[in-house]
Amino acid sequence: MNKEEYLEVYRHSLAHVLAKAVIEIYGKDVQYAIGPQIDDGCYYDFIIPASVTESDFPAIEDKMREILKRRENWVRKEISRSEALELFKDQKFKTELINDLPEDEIITIYYTGDDYVDLCRGPHVENSQELFNAAFKIKSISGAYWRGDEKRDQLSRIYLYAFPSKDELKAHIKMIEEALERDHKKIGNELDLFMFDPTAPGMPYWLPRGWKMYQELLKFSRLIQSKHGYTEISAPLINNKKLWLISGHWAHYVNNMFMVPGLAGYMSADAEVPGVLESMDDAPDEAKAVKMLAKAPLYNRENDDTMAAKPMNCPNAMLTYKRTVHSYKELPIKYSEYDVLHRKEKSGQMNGLFRVQEFRQDDDHTFVAESQIEDEIADIIATADEIYSTFGLTYRAEFSTRPDDFMGDIEVWNRAEAALKRILDKKYGEGGYEINEGDGAFYGPKIDLQIKDALGREWQCGTIQLDFQLPHNFGLTYQDADGTLKMPVVIHRAIYGSFERFIGIITENFKGVFPFWLNPYQVGIVPIRQEHNEYAAKVEQALTAAGVRVETDYSDNNMKEKIKKFKNYKDPYILVLGDREAAEETVSINLRGSNKQLQNVPLSKLVEMCKKMNDEHTLELIDSI
RNA sequence: GCUUCCGUAGCGCAGUGGUAGCGCAACUGAUUCGUAAUCAGUAGGUCAUGGGUUCAAGUCCCAUCGGGAGCUCCA
Numbered sequence: 001m002n003k004e005e006y007l008e009v010y011r012h013s014l015a016h017v018l019a020k021a022v023i024e025i026y027g028k029d030v031q032y033a034i035g036p037q038i039d040d041g042c043y044y045d046f047i048i049p050a051s052v053t054e055s056d057f058p059a060i061e062d063k064m065r066e067i068l069k070r071r072e073n074w075v076r077k078e079i080s081r082s083e084a085l086e087l088f089k090d091q092k093f094k095t096e097l098i099n100d101l102p103e104d105e106i107i108t109i110y111y112t113g114d115d116y117v118d119l120c121r122g123p124h125v126e127n128s129q130e131l132f133n134a135a136f137k138i139k140s141i142s143g144a145y146w147r148g149d150e151k152r153d154q155l156s157r158i159y160l161y162a163f164p165s166k167d168e169l170k171a172h173i174k175m176i177e178e179a180l181e182r183d184h185k186k187i188g189n190e191l192d193l194f195m196f197d198p199t200a201p202g203m204p205y206w207l208p209r210g211w212k213m214y215q216e217l218l219k220f221s222r223l224i225q226s227k228h229g230y231t232e233i234s235a236p237l238i239n240n241k242k243l244w245l246i247s248g249h250w251a252h253y254v255n256n257m258f259m260v261p262g263l264a265g266y267m268s269a270d271a272e273v274p275g276v277l278e279s280m281d282d283a284p285d286e287a288k289a290v291k292m293l294a295k296a297p298l299y300n301r302e303n304d305d306t307m308a309a310k311p312m313n314c315p316n317a318m319l320t321y322k323r324t325v326h327s328y329k330e331l332p333i334k335y336s337e338y339d340v341l342h343r344k345e346k347s348g349q350m351n352g353l354f355r356v357q358e359f360r361q362d363d364d365h366t367f368v369a370e371s372q373i374e375d376e377i378a379d380i381i382a383t384a385d386e387i388y389s390t391f392g393l394t395y396r397a398e399f400s401t402r403p404d405d406f407m408g409d410i411e412v413w414n415r416a417e418a419a420l421k422r423i424l425d426k427k428y429g430e431g432g433y434e435i436n437e438g439d440g441a442f443y444g445p446k447i448d449l450q451i452k453d454a455l456g457r458e459w460q461c462g463t464i465q466l467d468f469q470l471p472h473n474f475g476l477t478y479q480d481a482d483g484t485l486k487m488p489v490v491i492h493r494a495i496y497g498s499f500e501r502f503i504g505i506i507t508e509n510f511k512g513v514f515p516f517w518l519n520p521y522q523v524g525i526v527p528i529r530q531e532h533n534e535y536a537a538k539v540e541q542a543l544t545a546a547g548v549r550v551e552t553d554y555s556d557n558n559m560k561e562k563i564k565k566f567k568n569y570k571d572p573y574i575l576v577l578g579d580r581e582a583a584e585e586t587v588s589i590n591l592r593g594s595n596k597q598l599q600n601v602p603l604s605k606l607v608e609m610c611k612k613m614n615d616e617h618t619l620e621l622i623d624s625i
Numbered sequence: 626g627c628u629u630c631c632g633u634a635g636c637g638c639a640g641u642g643g644u645a646g647c648g649c650a651a652c653u654g655a656u657u658c659g660u661a662a663u664c665a666g667u668a669g670g671u672c673a674u675g676g677g678u679u680c681a682a683g684u685c686c687c688a689u690c691g692g693g694a695g696c697u698c699c700a
Contacts, residue, residue: 054629143629144696145627145697157628157695190636196692198691201691201692249700349626351692352692441700559660560662568661
């Protein structure tokens with residue numbers, strides 16, 4: 001048995017032990033569902049007739065140890081479907097699982113001792129004593145839905161960390177703790193990058209330092225995109241409902257949009273309005289009466305004058321394209337856009353900068369003839385590589401194909417998917433990317449680029465989506481070489497994805513130690529005594545003139561305090577300027593991340609080093625002359 | 626939205642029914658210093674908000690808001 005198989009057997013067996021422990025503690029009424037292994041252990045889903053909280057974890061862990069010590073045998077049995085249904089007749093999830101098994105499937109069960117049996121394919125250990133070295137710890141409990149369907153039973157999922165040895169468990173927990181040190185919310189706070197306020201949930205405030213970085217990312221995006229022929233536009237942030245009706249957002253996305261509903265009038269007198277539901281999903285008998293006071297305004301989102309904040313840039317980009325008649329010679333037309341977007345999320349969906357309600361994308365809508373799709377996608381992937389590699393980021397590509405409820409011409413779909421596949425095969429090699437059959441949007445296939453955060457969670461950053469539907473909805477055309485009017489294909493794409501999410505990701509990946517070109521301030525200047533302020537100002541001026549972001553501490557604090565402040569902000573270069581430097585027109589550089597210093601660096605040399613890192617978007621800090 | 630945990634000074638935290646505290650930061654003064662914490666002092670709070678229990682609530686209960694982890698969602 002190789003290590004991977006061993007881990008699987010081991011973790012999977014522990015899941016059974018967990019279930020057995022929970023049943024022994026909470027009684028036979030416990031409904032147990034499934035208990036698979038995961039990356040760092042396993043979990044088991046239950047309906048438990050009591051509420052289980054963190055304080056109950058030790059008791060469950062103790063019970064598990066006690067069970068292991070019984071040295072029970074694990075016995076595998078093959079049984080018939082009817083025997084299985086009889087055996088699990090009180091277990092509704094097991095019953096459902098059995099009924100869903102294919103007719104010819106051999107049904108196997110595992111006994112752990114005489115009193116616990118689980119429907120399971122196995123394999124498992126043969127005796128509990130094989131698990132004696134088990135290093136496990138209950139990680140958390142959370143809600144989960146049966147079969148991932150929020151309309152079905154809500155289960156309690158108990159997560160277990162499980163490793164073959166105590167050392168490995170310890171190392172893993174340490175790794176998690178270290179990941180928390182990289183948390184972008186923590187670092188963002190320490191470095192004064194951004195903040196939130198309860199009056200605007202999920203909408204970041206960018207502080208002076210964070211905004212500098214944001215602007216640098218913007219600048220970098222513009223630089224790369226202009227090289228690739230993109231042209232930038234900007235459009236209204238709120239549009240009348242009519243636009244969202246055409247684009248289809250009103251039908252599919254209305255509950256995620258922030259509204260400015262139309263005003264239908266005012267109440268002439270106090271009145272009770274009966275039959276009001278809190279949610280469209282509520283049953284009619286949940287309706288209640290609402291008291292309306294005289295002069296109260298009546299807003300109605302179905303009114304013609306309703307406006308809504310844009311959750312996406314696409315519809316306005318369509319209008320921009322439609323402004324004039326286009327020739328095939330103009331294609332591809334690339335409208336990039338960095339406007340602010342708003343998406344209303346259900347509470348509980350927000351997560352630091354990773355999932356917000358207000359953000360900007362490095363968005364683009366490219367209008368192409370069908371024959372240009374392949375070249376254009378290849379160029380977009382090249383652009384993505386150029387951008388990600390600048391940050392040293394690696395990503396994983398996912399290709400999502402035609403769903404059942406697709407719209408448009410199936411022949412166009414087939415050709416487009418084939419074109420995407422050719423590029424992906426060429427770029428990442430066959431099997432070098434994931435294919436999600438049927439997971440595409442109804443309007444077109446897509447390629448998503450996923451990047452990991454500090455905890456190893458993957459977030460979608462880049463996305464490339466073909467769209468056959470919007471050009472249709474907006475009646476877009478171009479005149480082809482033969483004089484006929486044809487419909488362009490739209491490519492939606494973003495590389496950072498949202499600036500917010502991307503900043504979250506790179507903050508965690510860099511642990512707040514950003515590359516020189518990106519750091520909010522690049523050079524912190526520390527005059528040793530106030531009499532050195534004059535020379536400090538001269539150095540500041542020289543650097544600023546070269547486009548370097550500088551902060552100088554002219555206060556009368558002592559130099560150690562000044563150095564400490566800039567160190568805490570992780571400024572890459574801290575210049576210490578005293579008599580010697582002023583006399584010789586040099587600087588002494590304290591390098592970030594070490595105690596190393598570069599002494600007697602001519603000012604002109606420093607300017608050159610900074611410019612080089614800025615111009616080349618260098619990842620590593622230059623630490624020698 | 627669901628399960629669970631959390632919310633005390635700008636930040637990090639202590640305070641488990643009996644006078645709201647500590648460290649850092651801030652401010653004032655002294656120190657004018659050669660590479661990460663000089664010394665002394667001052668100020669800073671409706672303990673997220675609203676109800677309740679109690680002689681007494683930061684602490685117990687309920688609701689709301691905000692946040693974390695996970696689930697679901699992200700055409």
